[in-house]
Amino acid sequence: MENVITRRTFHPAFGATLPAFVATRVERYYRERVQQTWAGGHIMRGKVPGPDALHLSSNDYLSIARHPEILSAMYESIREEGNGLLMSAVFVHGESPLLEFENRLAAFMGAESGVLCQSGYAANTGLLQSIASPETTVYADMMAHMSLWEGIRSAGANPVSFMHNDPGHLERQILRYGPGIVVVDSVYSTNGSVSPLRDIADVCSVHGCVLVVDESHSLGTHGPRGAGMVVELGLTDRVHFRTASLAKAFAGRAGFVTCSHEFQEYFKCESNPAIFSSTLLPHEIRGLLATLEVIARDDWRRSQLASNARYLRDELTALGYNLNGSESQIIALEAGPEPRTMVLRDALEAHGVFGSVFCAPATAKNRSLVRLSINAALTQEQLEKIVTVCGAIREQVQLHLWPSTRRRGDTAPAAHRQRNGHEEMAVAA
Structure with a gap:
């Protein structure tokens, strides 16, 4: 389905008509953001993820959102205490x-x-x-x-x-x-x-x-x-x-x-x-108590998270992406202007990789990006898929024209410029 934002207006049957000082502000959003910048689409709404999609938009870094101990604690609380x-x-x-x-x-x-x-x-x-x-x-x-x-x-x-x-x-x-x-x-x-x-x-x-x-x-x-x-x-x-x-x-x-x-x-x-x-609510607190036990106990989750994040940072840097000094499980692909970030979003999602789009006011103007949030449950096969996808889309997203790439001054160390069977051209500063 085409991602098009339809302008909605207030109808008297559904509420009071907005006065001009509010209506003008809403109108400006649809005119300047939706129509002029996003060409009638929406920067936050791309494809609907399929069953095999890689979700890199969740902040569940340790992959515990479905942990049975946590869910059991919450379930027991709901059954015994309701909403308290x-x-x-x-x-x-x-x-x-x-x-x-x-x-x-x-x-x-x-x-x-x-x-x-x-x-x-x-x-x-x-x-x-x-x-x-x-x-x-x-x-x-x-x-x-x-x-x-x-x-x-x-x-x-x-x-x-x-x-x-x-x-x-x-x-x-x-x-x-x-x-x-x-x-x-x-x-x-x-x-x-x-x-x-x-x-x-x-x-x-x-x-x-x-x-x-x-x-x-x-x-x-x-x-x-x-x-x-x-x-x-x-x-x-x-x-x-x-x-x-x-x-x-x-x-x-x-x-x-x-x-x-x-x-x-x-x-x-x-x-x-x-x-x-x-x-x-009581079940939220009981869940947090159980979560604290899991987090304090499972050091392997932190180790795996750190390993996964380090692997992706190294590989994406070698592919020419400027990760803006990331040293953590958060990896940003900064395409710059919002239309360019929409192209990046669509390219990733076409290959089943879904990140989070960040744009103003979450970023400075013209420094929008797709954020990849790494988690402990990613397998080596999934990590390699992310790297392969990011390598394959570089020409499509025009990585060499990104402001972040130009700030870096060089796409990658010489030893890492050989990818996918062909020699890359270094981008001039």
Whole structure:
């Protein structure tokens, strides 16, 4: 079926007519984005995956979303407790699975305490709203997750960006604007690059800044038993707060903030997302408790994930793809302008490889990409298929014309330019 977006308008029988200031904004989306940029299609909607499709769009890095122990725990909870008491977590006290999970995950991460939130987005927005104010300067890596930027906005704080993974630029910004809060991701969700956390922590220590690290894409996949990158680097006493979405390696739907006992109580009575949202359902919490056991126990999943990701990074780099410094299980193929990314999406999907399209506002304008999220369950045969497909489509997607390719300056080391029985031409810088 052709992927065409049909313009829908409000009819009086189905609701009030939108006033001009809203209708104009909707009209602009259909005119500029759908028609002019996407030629009537939709950048997020390509083919429907078939039964043999390779799904590289899921954040289930450790391949545990269907783990029998986790599903059994959730099933038993639903059967015994149903949906439980629907209320804000601020009312929960005494013995409860929610508080038990908070304590166990905090201990797992080497923290004194922690707070379970409705999502990673709620964790980040709630934390920044609770620690920043209009008098606070918040320094954010320019590729920090949108939820961190939204937290800065909701706090009314002064946002100051610094160049991606550049501690020197961060320090110059702090010298200019004064001490404040620094927010970074440990692993960046857009391109899989890894933050230089030790250097960032050094800058924060010297200048008296609070350091917040979003570990959404490293909790469960990095560190001893999956405790995260901050634990792996021995920085637990230098990072003031860690946040995480549990919709990644934990394959659930929740968020978490590490903190002190004192701050835990403060957060639950100060954070708007904590106060004005209902808590997780009992079966979700029981599932997370079981998930923590699986993640802490199954080191082989992390080893396999790391091996799979390393293999693909090496092979795709050898094929001439600029992976923008990925050092993790997230691999980005940055085609650039959105129409070019749609061509890449269609080429991959025609061969049964389905990734996630990222475009503005998730990326900078004209730096859209297809993100491949690697998981532990991929077989060697499947990994080789991904490499074969990416090699076969290079001419079709005009890899040599991608801005990311030109930034790299060369498609591949000379020893790796022989692919598919013919010699490749190196792309000029």
